[in-house]
Each structure stands twice: as C-alpha cells, then as structure tokens.
Amino acid sequence: MVNNVFLSMIQYFGTDTKRINHALKVYGFATTLLVSENITGKLKECIDYAAILHDIGIHEAERKYQSTSGKYQEIEGPAIATKILKDCGITDEIIDRVCFLIGNHHSYQKIDGMDFQILVEADFLVNIHEDEMKKSSIESIRNNYFKTITGKRIIDSLYLVV
Numbered sequence: 001m002v003n004n005v006f007l008s009m010i011q012y013f014g015t016d017t018k019r020i021n022h023a024l025k026v027y028g029f030a031t032t033l034l035v036s037e038n039i040t041g042k043l044k045e046c047i048d049y050a051a052i053l054h055d056i057g058i059h060e061a062e063r064k065y066q067s068t069s070g071k072y073q074e075i076e077g078p079a080i081a082t083k084i085l086k087d088c089g090i091t092d093e094i095i096d097r098v099c100f101l102i103g104n105h106h107s108y109q110k111i112d113g114m115d116f117q118i119l120v121e122a123d124f125l126v127n128i129h130e131d132e133m134k135k136s137s138i139e140s141i142r143n144n145y146f147k148t149i150t151g152k153r154i155i156d157s158l159y160l161v162v
C-alpha cells in the first residue's frame, strides 16, 4: 500500500524532484518518530500516507493562486490525496483522517492526535534545513510545537547543539 502511494506521489509530481525529495524526507523522519512512539495499525497508516501526500496540493496552489503558501496547499491537497488513496484501495475511514491532516498541517493549533503531532514534527525537521531557519526560530519551534522525546532529541542534535 505505502509503495503504491509513493509511486502515485512521484508520478503526480512529475519532474519536481524538490517536492518528491521533501516527501521522502518527511516520511523518513515520521517513520523514525512513530516507531519510537510504538505506533502501529491504522494510526501508523494515517501517518504514512499523510507524510507522503501532505504537500500534494502545492502544484494546484501555484496554478490557481500563484502561491505556495500553506493555506492554499491545505485547500487544494485533500481532493488530490483522496483520488490517489482511493485508486490505491485505501479505506474511507483512513482517507478521511489523512485528508484532515493534509488540510490542516500548517494549522498547529488544531493538533488533536499523535498522527498530527508526528506529521508536524517531521515536516519541521525537514523544513528547518530546507528553509535555512535562524537558531532563534528553531528554538521557538522546539519550545512551541515539539512534544515527542525522539523529535526533541533529533531537533537538538541536528540544529541546536553548538
């Protein structure tokens, strides 16, 4: 299942290796975090698919609004993710939750579960590097949004150890 979702994401993004690599990196960190938290079953499935597809709305956001802002990605992502996941045979229950995560993944005040928490931490671990964030911003992200022990350990060792 995960393999088919990966292939669909890669095909959807076409030659946009930047987005494909981003999804692969977020999936890698998300997997590390969910294994550390002993997450299995449907919750793991939701994290897997959400990590792979969380930015899938970015091309539509650029096309319709000439913007890659998180707000537009959140609007455009769920419909594209639904089609991909349905074609991969994923159940409606899982699709609904994954679409909620994709549709809100920049709305940190809406974090309501471990799947959402891990997606946000994994995305930050990648974005901090890709966006070349300042140390003060990284510290504030850690203090405000990081909750898992492993997520804190990784953000510290990657970005905050002097």
Ligand SMILES: [Fe+2]
Pocket: 022, 026, 054, 055, 123
């Ligand atoms: Fe992302």
